[in-house]
Amino acid sequence: MTTLRNLPSIDQILQTQMAAQLIARYGRPLTLSAIRSTLDDIRARFKSGQITALPLRDLILAQADATLIAWTKPTLVPVINASGVILHTNLGRAPLSDDTIRAMDVASRGYSNLEYDLEKGARGSRLIHAESVLQRLTGAEAAMVVNNNAAAVLLVLSALANKKRVIISRSQLVEIGGGFRIPDVMKQSGARLVEVGTTNKVHLRDYEEALLGANAIVMRAHPSNFKIIGFTEEPELKDVVSLAHAAGTTFVDDLGSGTFIDTAKYGLGHEPTVQESLAAGADIVCFSGDKLLGGPQAGIIIGKKELIEKIRKHPLARAVRADKTCLAGVTATLLHYLKDEAEREIPIWKMISLTPKQVKGRAEAWAANLGQGAVVEGESTVGGGSLPTESFPTFLLSLSVPSADKFMKKLREQNPPIIARTADNKVLLDPRTIQPEQEGALLVGLKNALRKT
Numbered sequence: 001m002t003t004l005r006n007l008p009s010i011d012q013i014l015q016t017q018m019a020a021q022l023i024a025r026y027g028r029p030l031t032l033s034a035i036r037s038t039l040d041d042i043r044a045r046f047k048s049g050q051i052t053a054l055p056l057r058d059l060i061l062a063q064a065d066a067t068l069i070a071w072t073k074p075t076l077v078p079v080i081n082a083s084g085v086i087l088h089t090n091l092g093r094a095p096l097s098d099d100t101i102r103a104m105d106v107a108s109r110g111y112s113n114l115e116y117d118l119e120k121g122a123r124g125s126r127l128i129h130a131e132s133v134l135q136r137l138t139g140a141e142a143a144m145v146v147n148n149n150a151a152a153v154l155l156v157l158s159a160l161a162n163k164k165r166v167i168i169s170r171s172q173l174v175e176i177g178g179g180f181r182i183p184d185v186m187k188q189s190g191a192r193l194v195e196v197g198t199t200n201k202v203h204l205r206d207y208e209e210a211l212l213g214a215n216a217i218v219m220r221a222h223p224s225n226f227k228i229i230g231f232t233e234e235p236e237l238k239d240v241v242s243l244a245h246a247a248g249t250t251f252v253d254d255l256g257s258g259t260f261i262d263t264a265k266y267g268l269g270h271e272p273t274v275q276e277s278l279a280a281g282a283d284i285v286c287f288s289g290d291k292l293l294g295g296p297q298a299g300i301i302i303g304k305k306e307l308i309e310k311i312r313k314h315p316l317a318r319a320v321r322a323d324k325t326c327l328a329g330v331t332a333t334l335l336h337y338l339k340d341e342a343e344r345e346i347p348i349w350k351m352i353s354l355t356p357k358q359v360k361g362r363a364e365a366w367a368a369n370l371g372q373g374a375v376v377e378g379e380s381t382v383g384g385g386s387l388p389t390e391s392f393p394t395f396l397l398s399l400s401v402p403s404a405d406k407f408m409k410k411l412r413e414q415n416p417p418i419i420a421r422t423a424d425n426k427v428l429l430d431p432r433t434i435q436p437e438q439e440g441a442l443l444v445g446l447k448n449a450l451r452k453t
């Protein structure tokens with residue numbers, strides 16, 4: 001009769017060639033763990049009667065190998081974004097330009113003068129690295145880069161508005177996503193929130209009245225992910241800034257996405273630009289690195305030198321500082337704007353500037369390659385908390401499948417996973433958000449999924 005005593009011991013298993021290979025690949029401690037876990041599993045299944053025969057060493061090792069693959073598989077993997085949402089927050093927002101990737105690679109490979117002044121041979125500051133490009137690009141007196149824009153807002157308010165009143169329009173008390181709410185960040189910074197106006201109408205006199213009280217700063221948070229339409233009114237930015245300055249106080253502008261290029265140029269709505277904020281006189285402007293800027297995750301703060309100095313000295317500045325790869329990447333991305341080549345080099349701007357005709361050509365080529373699917377008109381969106389109601393014309397590959405939901409699941413099981421969208425039980429794929437070098441993998445994945453349908 002088979003008993004558990006017939007199960008090979010760890011020592012017997014380790015004598016095999018296959019065990020040596022696993023140890024070479026995964027290291028001894030992890031391999032031993034996986035073999036023990038496999039043996040425990042076999043014992044449990046044998047005891048419960050799920051199996052009546054005991055596996056030989058090779059089979060045990062094959063199971064341990066599968067365990068090791070599962071244990072060491074990265075959870076963060078590339079995906080193909082066929083959704084047509086260019087800045088898809090769940091899919092990692094902006095893909096980076098070649099120069100940006102190279103700069104981040106160089107910075108991470110070795111040592112750098114991150115905080116070392118090569119001229120003086122002494123300690124320097126990491127905050128200078130993106131600063132000169134930002135100064136040149138925007139004309140701002142000073143600039144700094146932090147971990148992300150949420151951190152930028154928290155830091156700016158902590159440094160400039162702690163124990164002060166922050167005057168903000170009621171229409172701007174937004175939740176950005178993932179439960180991140182502007183009013184909560186304001187409170188976290190020690191500032192006291194002073195809401196003015198109503199949800200749909202804010203007048204200049206609302207700000208004026210609030211500014212009669214002492215100890216205040218004025219803030220704008222761009223309502224980036226929704227739009228209030230209809231009976232609405234909002235004073236011009238420059239007028240609110242002038243009021244703040246007349247009252248002897250500071251104006252902080254949280255642009256959210258922030259862009260240097262006017263999106264209206266591409267038939268989209270107008271997203272406030274960094275240049276406009278500065279021209280209106282904002283003292284501090286902050287925006288994201290990985291929204292319409294098209295760079296790595298970062299928060300960029302630009303504005304008056306004296307205020308940036310104060311922000312730099314705040315203890316939170318250390319807690320939210322950007323790492324060297326981020327600083328290298330942001331600088332490389334900014335250089336594309338400085339050299340007037342952003343639309344040619346930055347992936348998200350290449351996607352935005354693709355003409356419907358170019359997109360159609362790619363969708364038709366896919367349909368021809370697959371031998372199925374129709375090319376239909378549709379809409380792409382910018383996403384990432386910018387231009388909420390805006391979409392622009394695109395062409396989609398539309399696949400008719402027995403069940404769109406089941407097919408979507410199959411697409412997600414491909415390597416790399418493919419993220420598409422559905423409408424009327426059709427599966428839709430937008431070429432706009434697929435980089436040309438991903439097309440081969442996309443077609444392989446699609447064929448694979450179609451074959452199993």
Ligand SMILES: *Cc1c(COP(=O)(O)O)cnc(C)c1O
Pocket residue numbers: 148149150151153176221222223224225254255256257287288289290298299384385
């Ligand atoms: C997106 C956004 C933020 C947060 O920026 P992250 O870079 O995602 O941290 C802050 N404020 C506004 C208005 C935003 O749209």
